[in-house]
Amino acid sequence: MILGYGEPVTPPPDLSEATFTDLARHGNRPAVLTSDGTLSYRQLAGMVDELAARLGTERRLVMLAARNDLGSLVAYLAAITAGHPLLLVPADKPAALEPMITRYQPDVVLRTDDGAVELDERCPGTRHELHPELALLLSTSGSTGSPKLVRLSRENLLANARSIATYLGIESTDRAVTTLPMSYCYGLSVLNSHLLRGAGLVLTELSVVDPCLWDLVRGHRATSFAAVPYSFDLLERVGFADMDLPSLRYVTQAGGKLSPEKVRAWARTGQRRGWDLFVMYGATEATARMAYLPPDLAAEHPGAIGVPVPGGSFRIDPIEGLAAGELVYTGPNVMLGYAGSPADLALGRELHELRTGDLAVEHADGLYEVVGRRSRFVKIAGLRVDLGQVERILAELGVTAAVAGSDVDADESMVVALEGDHDPGMLLTVLASDLGVPRGAVRMHPVEHLPRLATGKIDYPAVRSLNTGRAPSPTRHAPLREGPADVPRIFAESLDRPRVDPTDTFVSLDGDSLSYVALSVRLEAALGQLPPGWHLMTVGELSGRRPPRRRRLVSLLEPSIVLRAVAIVCIVAAHVELFTFHTAHLLFVVAGFNFARFQLTGTRPVRLRRQVRSLARIVVPSVAFIFLAYVLTDDYSVANIFLLNAMVGPQEVTTQWHFWFVEMLVYVLIAVTALMLVPWLDRLERRTPFLFALGLLALTLLSRYDIVDTGLPKPLPVFWLFALGWAVARADTVQRRVLISVLAVLVVPGFFDHPLREATIVAGVLLLTWVPALPVPAILRRVTGWLAAASLYIYLTHWLVYPVLLPLGQVTAVTGSLPVGVAYWALCQWIPTALARHRRKRAAVTVPA
Missing domain, CATH: 1.10.1200.10 (ACP-like)
Structure with missing residues (x-):
């Protein structure tokens, strides 16, 4: 049932002992509001209970790849309600998801697809020892993808939700719009505190720069949203200060320090527009919040973090040589401790207070102010330099910058990222003079935009890495x-x-x-x-x-690289009739091997994007070159241009069959991409990747043994070779590798009635299966790489090149064909790169300052 605004709702219940998972007690009050309608608390509770039942009663480690959608919210609440420790990661960061799965081996992985929850059960019970208090695992702020996790208890979550709901004065009539990811502790705290009070959540993944977000705010009468410092830069761009948002009651700010000037300006804007600004301070290790600045003090004390949240307290431990001390927090929301491995999930409480690492002072009026970080000091030429102070000096000069200590020189230098068009030489002179440090100890790096994390915080590791070339100039050479x-x-x-x-x-x-x-x-x-x-x-x-x-005199390269390089040389040599050693079909095994490794990770949309992009990188250069060959010669037909010769071409072998390999590879890739678009097949492949590959191999062997006709007039069936390579990539144990090896020895012989050709494929499969690296003379390492990377392009171009060179000799025809293909490969790499850079330059010009 979708609630309408005019329908009666349940009166607010007594919430003195409530938890944010007590959903049903809020009855038919609006719980989730989206662009599609409204879901009541009773409906939400039913969905949560249903998924909790699917998760079972035995405590298991559950991982949720979270989005700001209904499915993720239901999955989060179901895991917490059923008592399963939940590892929360962002769905749009495969770099965070895959390493976490590998390291922590969750028993169940939950994902959402079009709002529905996909449950990937990787273990029927649990493989972990889980502490009774453990409820939630989050990456520390700013370390998405790091194996270091914060261990939180249910009491941590509940205590912080109650504290936040108290000082924000959240009521059941409030509605918060989800402007931050729920996988981020700040965004999650918004959900918990509002669910605790029976308030509504306007669930969306829209950015604050998207006009549709503000239509949603108006349409659902949202009363608040959360922002990080970077959000306010974006809000300035979209003219938020002048927006008509009559329902807005307050805006919260955390996730980093907002400059006092901006705090004062936004607080006054709020006073003018009828909403409050809550400046807050917190950390994942404290579940979310540790302090808040009452809105009526924001304009007068814009540099303060405020007072401890209800239930918490601060003390300041002195540090020798500094006027400020380290801020230490105590409260029921302090984490249990960190986890660096699955064994740590069995640990109980290790901390009762949190040493924040922040340097702070307490003012006479009881307000606390953070003035720096213990870790944000470096020693240069014997001088202690506050990197935060360096940023403030630059800010006073009107320069937006981020400053970090250098990874290369330990504490002997600092790296300064300058956003926008500034004179690095002039700024270097100012800093060296003000700080009293050598000019050579300050490394200036102009950047178009400061590197930021998904939360909007400055990515200081990326700033440090500017000294090592992490943000290269487009014209810079290796x-x-x-x-x-x-x-x-x-x-x-x-x-x-x-x-x-x-x-x-x-x-x-x-x-x-x-x-x-x-x-x-x-x-x-x-x-x-x-x-x-x-x-x-x-x-x-x-x-x-x-x-x-x-x-070294010898380099070690992956077998797949060496096989591609050797195979393409053999193909050209065979066509020139220098020698005959058939290797084309082996490349289908390598293609399947690489497809499974590179295209079958991440969510379904991510997989599809990769598969389509990979297919385009084959089709576009192939069609372009075949069109050129069609224009220059009489050897090819229009069917060749559209890669359709295998379907409509002549039965007899003619020049029109030159590009059969490309056509068959494209057909196979289209088939497997379509296969993985089927939701239940996608889920099956995720759940049992090796068995899925074996099943696909068994299915495709029907064409290999002529049990099923492929319907193509000429080429021998190759899908089973692709599937064989796929299975090799999924054989992750000795027993599975033995099985694949035996299968290769059994099914390959007899296919071509050519023992050497069949032995070549079997040898290639065994190399991919068992050998991690092959020795190559170091002097040939780059050449081998070029040939392997350009193998498709060499295959395309050699048909036009070698006939021209053949009168000069067979060896010349082979050696001359290879660099032309490499050159075409380089051209095809350069064109999209140049176009992308051109688009980025145009975008940089058109984006308003």
Whole structure:
């Protein structure tokens, strides 16, 4: 039932002993309001109870990939209600999701798809020892994807929700719009405090710059929303101060320090427009909130964090040599402790107070003010420098900047990120003079925008990394000798990303088999042999690896890279008739292997985006070149241009069959993309990836043994080879690898009636299955990488190149065809990069200041 605004609602119940999971007691009061309608508390309670029953009564570790949607809200409440410890991660950050699954091995993973909750049961019981008090696990603020988690109890959540509801004066008639992710402790606290009081939640993922958000606020008469400092920069852009929002009662601010000038300005704006500004202070380790500044004091004391929240208290521990001391918080919302591994989930309470790491003073009127961070000091040339003070000096000069200590020089220098168009030389002179530090100890880096986390906070690790090239200039070239410090830049340049964060992975950055080769070759040169599964490791983890101590004569490359390089050389050589060694079908095995590794991670929308993008990177350059070949020669037809020759082309082998490999690869990729669009198949593949791959292999073997006709007039069926490679990628135990090896030995022979060709495929499968790396002469490492990355492009172009070179000799025809294909590959990489940079430049010009 969807409630209308005119229908009667249940009177507010007695909430003195309520919890935020006591949903049914609020009756038919509006609980969730979206653009699609309104859901009552009674309806919400029914949905929560239904999912809680599916989760079972045995306590298990549950992971929720959360969005600001109804399904995520139901999943969160169901897990907490049923007593299952919940690990909450953002759904839109695969870089956070995959490492957490790998490290913590949740028994159940919950995701949402079009509002429905998908339950992926990975263990029928539980594989963990879970402490009775453990209720929630959250990444520490600013460390999305980090294995370090905050352990919170149900009492932590309830105490903080009651405290927030008290000082904000939340009533059942209030309605909060969800402007922050629920996977972020600040955003989650909004949900808990409002559910506690039977208030409404205007559930949305819209940004504050989206006009539709404000239509939603007006339409559902929202009374509040939460903001971080960066939100106020965006609010200025959209003219929020002059918006007509008659229902708005207050705005809360936390998630970092808002400058006193902005606090005063926004507090006065609120007074003028009829709403209050609550400046708040907190941390994930305190569940959310530790202090708030009463709205009537904001304009007069804009630099203060205010007073402790109800139930909490502060003290200041002195620090030798500093006027300020460390702020220490005590209260029922202090976390149980940290978790760094699954074994820590069995731990109970380890803390009774929280040392915030913030430097603070208490004023005579009882208000507290944070003046810096203990960790935000560096020692340069023997001088203690407050990085926060450096930012304030620059702010007084009208410069928006972020300052961090250098990773390269420990505490011997600092990195300054300057947003916008400023004169670094002039600012360097000012800072060196004001601080009394050497000019060489200050590294200035102009950036278009300061790096920020999803919460809007400054990403200080990314600022530090500017010294190591994490935010490369588009025209910057790689140094002759790259090392671990260059890893972020290598990712950015290889994947054409303007920004690469420490928590990003190759997969989360939408890498595919084409970009994988070029990136892995450069990483191998910088880091030495790459570990298995490096494509799922974060940039930060890879940057922390030690480089090779000395230059080696032999490099180690993944078998898939070496096989692609060798295979394409053999293909060209066979067509030139230099020698005959058939390897084309082996490339279908490699394609399936890479598809499973790169395209089958993340949510369904993320998977689809990757699969479509990967398909486009094959289709577009292929169609473009075949069109050119059609214009220049009489060898091809219109069917070739549209990759349809295998369906409508001639039965006999002619030049029109030159591009059969590309056509069959595209057909297979379209088929598997369509397959994974089926929701229940997608869920099945997530739940049992190896068994799914085996089942697909068994199904495709029907065409291999001619039990089912593929309907294509000429090529031998190749889908089963693709599925075989897929299964190899999913064989993650010795027993499974043995099974795949046996299957390859059994099913490949007899397919071609050509023993050497069949042995080649079997050998390739065994290499992919058992050998983590193959030795390649170091001098040929880059060449091997180029050939592997450009293998598709070499296949396309050699049909036009080698006939021209053949009169000069077979060896010349082969060696001449290879660089032309590499050049076409480089061109196809450069064009989208150039277009993307052009779009970014135009966007930067058109975005209002």
